[in-house]
Amino acid sequence: RVVLVVTHSLTYLDVCDQVLLLAPGGKTAFCGPPGQIGPAMGTTNWADIFSSVASDPDGANQRYLALTGPTPPPPPQEQPSDIGEPTHTSLLRQFSTIARRQMRLIISDRGYFAFLALLPFIMGVLSLSVPGTVGFGVPDPMGNAPNEPGQILVLLNVGAIFMGTALTVRDLIGERAIFRREQAVGLSTTAYLLAKVCIYAAFAVVQSTIVTAITVAGKGSPTQGSLTFLGPTLELFVVMAATTVTAAMVGLALSAMAKSNEQIMPLLVVAVMSQLVFSGGMIPVTDRLVLDQLSWLTPARWGFAASASTVDLIKLVPGPLTPKDRHWEHTASAWWFDMAMLGVLCVGYLTFVRWKIRLKSA
Structure with a gap:
């Protein structure tokens, strides 16, 4: 040595x-x-x-x-032998390896894993703090909680946005240096990204299941019937899961844009607070110039609209408390449009992330 x-x-x-x-x-x-x-x-x-x-x-x-004495001349260079073609690993093999590694990384970080495990229980319990006893039924307009269904949906929506964004917002920036080295020696960017999406989507669905179960157990199921073959309770869960998964894609986009770990927390706060406004549940955005247009780019807008469509919020809370938003109507077409918009946003944010982390030519 x-x-x-x-x-x-x-x-x-x-x-x-x-x-x-x-x-x-x-x-x-x-x-x-x-x-x-x-x-x-x-x-x-x-x-x-x-x-x-x-x-x-x-x-x-x-x-x-x-x-x-003089420096001896260097030995003659040997003709390098042919080492053959470099080893190529299939995309499926890379996907499997990255997915298993991602799962181990999440579980091995005990503090982060505990946070992810407790967060849906906290969000679910917070939804039970809404005053009133009718849940997703028709509230008394002259009572103490005339907008109980709307407030429950706001908390569910904010919880989905926060859970999804917090799930992924620190991921890409945290391992950027490692990823760049692996990418330079042949790691597929697509396999890398898809592996992370699948793992985080699974976590998002589990978190959504817990939040929805706690809310339904404490406040009851939607009362206005189903718009699909799923049933109203399962329909509400699907909305929550889709919103959380889309918010996770937003978190990946923010992580791809961040230049350092210090920028993560400000980006997370801005993302969650802005979507609290753009959801339309607390502050009306329907037909309001600029606000309405910007809200189309946020999962909170379409997640809240789909959940409002499921519970028929326009019927439960009529009048000035609920805007006449066509995307909130209790119709299958409105619900499917809202869900399709969540899908479009998922694809859009993923496309941006894929472009952002691409292997740049020298």
């Missing part, structure tokens, strides 16, 4: 097997055992040695060559 130390310190040079002294310009002034420094340099005083070498580097090099 060879240990090479580059230093300006003179301490413990005597324990080295060989000492190499370079003059300015990279010229060799001495190379040999420490005990030969005095005879070769004419002194053992390092201040004098450094001064002499610095003032006349060519002379120091010539004196060294006079003692050791």
